[in-house]
Amino acid sequence: MSDVVVAVDAMGGDKAPQVPVAGAIEAAREGIGIVLVGDAPLLEKTLEQHGDLPSNIEIVHAPDRILSTDDAVKAVRTKPDASMVVACRHVHEGRAGAVISAGHTGGMLAASTLILRRLPGVIRPGLAVPMPSIAGPIVMIDGGANAECKPEYLAQFAVMGRVLGRDILGIHEPTVGILTIGEEAGKGTELVLETYELLQGTPGFIGNIEGRDIPKGKARIIVTDGFTGNVALKLYEGTAAMIFHEIRRGLTSSVRGKVAGALGMPVFKDLRKNIDPEEYGSAYLLGVRGISMIGHGNTGTRGMANGIRRAAQGIREDVTGHIQAGIAASA
């Protein structure tokens, strides 16, 4: 088998198993070892449609699934044969270095935390979500794993986010900012003020940033509680989608508009690509033992393949080891 192995939840996401299978094949052809976890007969049938298959894809049977209607924590505890659970167990048992699922986000957060477990010294794992900005990729952490946070969590998110930025997103010296409601020190909630104190002296720390600074990429690692982070990332994505939808609608409603649209297409395509969530693939649950990635439910094949590539890169770069060292150094 390959030097790096990624466990793929083949039953997770709106277009499972087709999309996870197609994405896994794409990544396997580049030499990444794949464990495809899910309903084995169904997976075999799906794989057959792809012709000659690389030898580095292994199927592991998991007859059960975690549904979006399930209570996440309870489902992880009571469905040992769910594809997501089995995939996480592969990482816990050292048979894969990373796990990726586009299934139920809450389920994947619970499965990763309960099965992979926290790295020593990590108080709470944080969901790191790569997003686009005009300065290049940025990371929002926490994107929703912990709705309510303490300053100590946010200080660790800064450390973990910087490792992700450097090792996987290729940011040379990632800057860190606290998301709040004014640039000056002293602006915001108690959580922000105390986090500011804790982050003094942290490499890359540039202080407070505001909502308007996110698309500018003023800080590459944006530290915030999971409530604010989740609202912000969904708003950011939704606003971009809305504007492009309106432009498309406007440009297809008249002949003049259609000509403008055709001529301007390279510009729109470039911009669209720069803010395409599939470009950056999945979110990362940082602070657990191994690499755990959670894709959008509607991820396409390209997004899934990109996610698996980044998972492999994370294993090769030893993201988990670097996070552990960073947490130990910051204690």
Added chain:
Amino acid sequence: MSDVVVAVDAMGGDKAPQVPVAGAIEAAREGIGIVLVGDAPLLEKTLEQHGDLPSNIEIVHAPDRILSTDDAVKAVRTKPDASMVVACRHVHEGRAGAVISAGHTGGMLAASTLILRRLPGVIRPGLAVPMPSIAGPIVMIDGGANAECKPEYLAQFAVMGRVLGRDILGIHEPTVGILTIGEEAGKGTELVLETYELLQGTPGFIGNIEGRDIPKGKARIIVTDGFTGNVALKLYEGTAAMIFHEIRRGLTSSVRGKVAGALGMPVFKDLRKNIDPEEYGSAYLLGVRGISMIGHGNTGTRGMANGIRRAAQGIREDVTGHIQAGIAASA
């Protein structure tokens, strides 16, 4: 004098006194009574540049100013002759029905709360910020007056926001949603869960909304704490500005792009206008005795004139009376 009088802080904003004076003249020509508050000799000189002046503009001398470097509460208490303070006093003393300033936001929040004072029964005034959506105008409340909130504040924000939506923004039956991190009941922080309970049975209440629902206008009145609200509104504005900037850059960097830009101009202009902050003018501090409006520091003449028009409309529609009745009914 006119039936409605608006006190204008002529010294507030990046382009004062030119912009407030020009906006005030535009509104005065439509019959709105104006009290221009600021440095009288300077204001007279600025007015002279506009030729024939309507008789319904009165200058009130206020030699001092609240600066962005001032501590807001302290400045309001120690600078009785600051233009913002004098303008607020005009409303408190019944000589104007509304006050508008594009000056220091914190100063204006403090001046309005300390000088106008709260309406009976109002626990905390909330900053209501009109924003665009594809469904029409929406209102974010609180947009930043109270970084930390209790459920009771948010329940009152819902009542006050609906009055603004109906009386000033022309929304027939404003829907109300709580901003949180999942659509189902039970998603979010303690604050969200308790607010959800309090809002059960409130007219227009549609439950939880997520960040992605904001640009869709899923709820027309978005209830949230001032921290989340401020982050969200600045991100929303910043994202739209960034995308338009990138489109413009792309469309002017090649001949082909320039032609596309010229042909597509009506589409971009329409969309730009729909998401133009000057269209909706200022933010409203709801829950004080009288109408208090806070404009963007970089508001232009059109934005200032629009703000004064909406202030006049708020007086005519008796927004303050309706808020008082709504708060009494919800108690």
